Amino acid sequence: MKLLPVLLPWILLVLAVAMALAGWRLLRGPTLPDRILALDALYIDALALLVVLGLYSSSGVHFELMLLIGLLGFIGTVALGKMLMRGDLVE
Amino acid sequence: MNALHLPLWAEGLVAALLIIGAAFVLIGSWALVKFSHFFNRLHGPSKASTLGVGCVLLAAALVSFWQGQASGRELLILLFLFITAPVSAHVLVKAALRLRPDERPQPPGPESNR
Numbered sequence: 180m181k182l183l184p185v186l187l188p189w190i191l192l193v194l195a196v197a198m199a200l201a202g203w204r205l206l207r208g209p210t211l212p213d214r215i216l217a218l219d220a221l222y223i224d225a226l227a228l229l230v231v232l233g234l235y236s237s238s239g240v241h242f243e244l245m246l247l248i249g250l251l252g253f254i255g256t257v258a259l260g261k262m263l264m265r266g267d268l269v270e
Numbered sequence: 271m272n273a274l275h276l277p278l279w280a281e282g283l284v285a286a287l288l289i290i291g292a293a294f295v296l297i298g299s300w301a302l303v304k305f306s307h308f309f310n311r312l313h314g315p316s317k318a319s320t321l322g323v324g325c326v327l328l329a330a331a332l333v334s335f336w337q338g339q340a341s342g343r344e345l346l347i348l349l350f351l352f353i354t355a356p357v358s359a360h361v362l363v364k365a366a367l368r369l370r371p372d373e374r375p376q377p378p379g380p381e382s383n384r
Binding site for chain 2: 186212260
């Protein structure tokens with residue numbers, strides 16, 4: 180049965196459309212927390228895209244890249260949020 | 271393509287998880303575009319997209335389990351995402367309330383239930 184090789188490009192397309200929608204909100208704004216939220220959605224969507232790409236290609240799932248994107252995305256979101264809250268990162 | 275040697279029902283289960291996960295990720299990003307205020311828009315990525323990524327990671331974990339390479343790394347990344355998503359949403363809410371304190375909704379009083 181060859182179900183997954185037919186399905187996986189469509190899953191990639193849906194995830195790319197989701198990333199494009201988040202990118203629209205990133206460019207549109209209108210406030211700064213909206214843009215940070217769009218960046219948050221973008222890294223989560225990129226994580227899902229990387230997982231599906233790892234299933235699709237023959238090189239396997241890239242755990243190191245997934246862990247790096249997850250960690251850096253979370254730290255970046257929290258750092259930007261703290262920056263908006265305090266006006267400064269290190270007090 | 272390294273997911274070729276699955277039995278049919280396993281492939282169907284993985285395909286269903288992938289479809290559900292991609293649908294949730296798309297709905298979360300659509301909510302980010304569609305809703306009108308920041309506090310409405312926050313619901314999309316912080317809940318729906320996180321659940322969608324969880325479904326996709328679960329599908330990847332099932333594939334590696336049936337290939338005999340079960341290591342639990344996907345489940346660890348899933349756990350990390352499910353822990354960090356509420357924290358980042360909370361930080362964003364606090365930042366938005368700090369920037370615009372006048373947009374804070376009224377707390378529910380005793381007469382708001384009627």
